[in-house]
Amino acid sequence: MKHKKYLIFIIAVWAFLVFPFAGMLFWRSDETTENTELASFPSLKTEEGWNQEYLSEMGAYFEDHFALRQYWVTANALLRKNVIQSSATDQVVLGKNDWLYFSGTTADYQGTNLFSEREMNAILHNLKLIQNYVQQQGSAFYLMVPPNKNSLYDENMPYYYQKWDGSNLKMLTERFQQEGISYIDLYGAFQEKEEVLYFQRDSHWNNQGALLAYRNLMEQVGKDYETYLNVPFDVEKVHSGDLDEMLFPKAVQKEDDYFYDTASDFVYVNEVKDNMDSWIETESPDATGSILMYRDSFGESLLPFVAGEFEKGYFSRLVPYNLLQVEQYQPDVVVIEKVERNLDDFITDMPIVECPEVENMIAPQAQTNTEMTAEKAGSFLEIKGTLDEKYVQPDTQIYVSVRDENTMETKTYETFYAETEDGEANGFHLYLKGGSVPEGNIQLNVIAVNGSQPFIVCSKEITWNL
DSSP states (O other): OOOHHHHHHHHHHHHHHHHHHTTTTHHOOOOOOOOSSSOOOOOEEEETTOTTTHHHHHHHHHHSSTTTHHHHHHHHHHHHHHHHOOOSSSSSOOOGOOOEEEEEEGHHHTTTTTTOOOHHHHHHHHHHHHHHHOOOOOTTEEEEEOOHHHHHHHHHHHHHSSOOOHHHHHHHHHHHHTTOOEEHHEEEEEEOOSSBBBBBSSSSHHHHHHHHHHHHHHHHOOOOOOOOOOOOOEEEEEOOOHHHHHOOOOOOOOOEEEOOOOOOOOHHHHHSTTTTTSSEEEEEETTTEEEEEEOOTTHHHHHHHHHHTTSSEEEEEEEEEEEEEEEEOOOOEEEOOOOGGGGGGTTTOOBSSSSSSEOOOOOOBBBOEEEEEEHHHHTEEEEEEEGGGGGTTTTEEEEEEEEEETTEEEEEEEEEEEEOOTSSSEEEEEEEEGGGSSEEEEEEEEEEEEEEEEEEEEEEEEEEEO
């Protein structure tokens, strides 16, 4: 009898251990709520021969697809939360009073990722190039930055995360006004409100928060936003938080959200799955004007409010921004909506647009370690590289000149300033329309200007054909 009990115990343990693998025949997991891409089933052979990484890739595949994975993930997360008060994923911070925060915001919160003066100047420079281009096309430009949740509501952050008084957003907000960038200060607008306008278990604002952002945008644009003033609304416990789903995929706690009863009316022009689609076009026949908005996930709940105020709306989540759409659609208003935690995108993802031409300059050649590449990208010539750090100061200006070797005619262009692999904004990046570049042999010169002294820090000869 005793041996029988041992046998039953051993069989039970083996069944428990084997189930996640054997159960994949019937209950394989093919979904995830984490901010990752599921591993694909590996091939035993590749074009180069036997796959040397087969076992490790198979391990990654099993880790992502074992039977009933979401239930096991939830059970593990609940156990860790209730026993040792810790998060089961490094993407979610377990706060007090059942609050959840996105770990991608902790660097902003603690001030461990403060921009250098060079990075700050690069962001401002790039935004001014974008704003100037948009305004030259006859459109109004606005930048709006939704604050991180813990920038506004930090009382439930764990004690071991010490909040820094300053932040990249605060520093940039001061500079936006100085540099003449059309900025909508959402941080200030949200701070003025006593009520909490973000979800407790989500990284985003609720519909009340989206409504506040919409009102601030409409006020700057000069549109009447009485559509949503003093209108009735319903409160429904229907929202599933992104952080909640990430941490407890099978034990999500629904949260209240606000739904407004208005006469605002708009329709989707293209086929739309939901408001997180990469490209959305809308029409509102009773409204006037047009808007082109480059947005992120905060735009999901903002879009319905904004779309109802414009006869035509164009909403893009695609990165890098294709600013040629400004020429294509000729919108009255162009808005960039970028969450606080991703402000460095302005020096990592360069927009697709031709940089403006400037006056040619006489500069002596300098021997440096500056690097440059020039390649065809669609109908553009894409030029990018890294400036020798010896020539980089906080206010260094970078240009690229293009000289036709046949006619000796030269044109010089501004560049966007880009972050490099070392984390500094020592890079440069620009697109030139194919028709702007003379065909045949051309010489490209990178020009760095510190103070009033320009230097040619890199040269390259290429042959260009459309």
